[in-house]
Amino acid sequence: MKLQRLISIIYKLLNHDILSASMLAEEYGVSARTIYRDMDTIGAAGFPVVSHQGSQGGYGMIDGYKLDKSLLGSHDVASLITVLHSLSTMFEDTQVQETIERLQSIEHVHQLPRLDINFQSYHTDTHLLQLLRQAIAEQQVVQFDYINASNERTTRELEPSRIYFKYGAWYVAGYCRSRQSVREFRLSRMLSTVLRDQHFTIRQHEVPSHTAVHIEQPATLLQPEQPISHTSTEVVIRINQNAIANALDQFQHAERQFHSDGSMTIRILLQQPKQTKWLYGTLLSFGENAEVLHPPEVRATMRQKLHQMLERYEHDKPNLL
Incomplete structure (x- = not known):
């Protein structure tokens, strides 16, 4: 019991500047005299414990001490x-x-790790992550266009406070000057992000449980990166206004062009797109909100798959036997 208490006190001293003997005694259910003896034991073990006098005094570790x-x-x-x-x-x-x-x-841990955590995917814009991290560190306002879950595009000014990773995607939270409230934004839906020549004072706020972005289920990772070569083919897809947000999530690294009617054209380079199975599954999930414009063979394959789907619905009732 004493050993467990000593270890616990060491960690507390490492994580706090000053701890009073009375507070420690109350927390561990022992007398102040026992805490004094514990401090002597910890000091004798080689930990640089310092005693601070006065009404606000107590015990702490010497400044600059590093974990052994x-x-x-x-x-x-x-x-x-x-x-x-x-x-x-x-x-x-x-x-x-x-x-x-x-x-x-x-x-001397130099062997290959048994566990590997990879926060980067084909949805991750590392440049945007670094820009937002700089904005947080320097308390600098960022401006960007945002496509919300209703596929509405608005210009926002944000005082970013933190970046985090959840549900397979990166988010930034902070005080949105445009909405005058704390908001959360998914990075894949942020466009034309720039640092403003404006600085802000950190506000005392918390990220609310009901945020500006609502995702019912984690985004499906469908678009693998393709090496660009001389044999790559450009696939051009027109996206309806009602599916802009979903398209930004699924094709983040695609070249994008927005049109006056609210639609968007994306261009991606693929090797052998006709044999790229994930592409057709993704396009079919968009329903009537996506149309392949080029190349003709991909458009023809989409037409063939749609005809095959229609054939399954020729009869009014399926055969359940």
């Missing part, structure tokens, strides 16, 4: 390195890489 390898096992270090490596890849953060190197020196 005895507090982190190789499994803990490997897990931290895995997460940090994923983030450093996304944000190209040299400071995170330096942290990884320091962690590796604790237990």
Whole structure:
């Protein structure tokens, strides 16, 4: 019991500036004298415990003290390195890489990780992530056009507060000046994002449970990246106004052109598009809101698949036997 209490107190000292003996005694159900003895034990074990005098005094760790390898096992270090490596890849953060190197020196963890976390996908715009991270760090306003779930396009000004990953997609939350409230935006639906020459003071707010973006189910990842080569074919697709948001989610890296009637044309480069099965499944999911304009063979294949679907509905009642 004493050992568990000592370990718990060490972690508390590492995560707080000053802790009073009376507070610790009350939390662990022991006397203040027992806490004094615990501090002596912790100090004798090599931890630089400092005593602060006065009404606001108590105990703390010496400034600049770093975690000793005895507090982190190789499994803990490997897990931290895995997460940090994923983030450093996304944000190209040299400071995170330096942290990884320091962690590796604790237990000499250089073997391949057993667990790998990849936050990047073909829906991820790393440049936008880095721009938003810069905006948060420098408290700088960002401006962008946004396509909401109703496929409406509006211009927004945001005081970003945090970026997070959920349901297989990246989001940014903050105070929306355009709506004068806290909002959440899905990065794949943000267009023409720029940093404004305006800075803001951090507001005391929380991201509400009911946010501006509502997703009933995680987005399906359908569009694998295709290497561009001389044999690639450009596929041109016209998207109806009612499906703009869905198209932005599914074809984020496509070249986009918006039209005055609210529709959008996208262009993607694919190798052998006629044999690309995921493309037809995705296009069929759009129903009447998508039309292949080019090339003719892809358009013909879509027509063939639609005829095959219609043949299944020629009879009024299906044969259930």
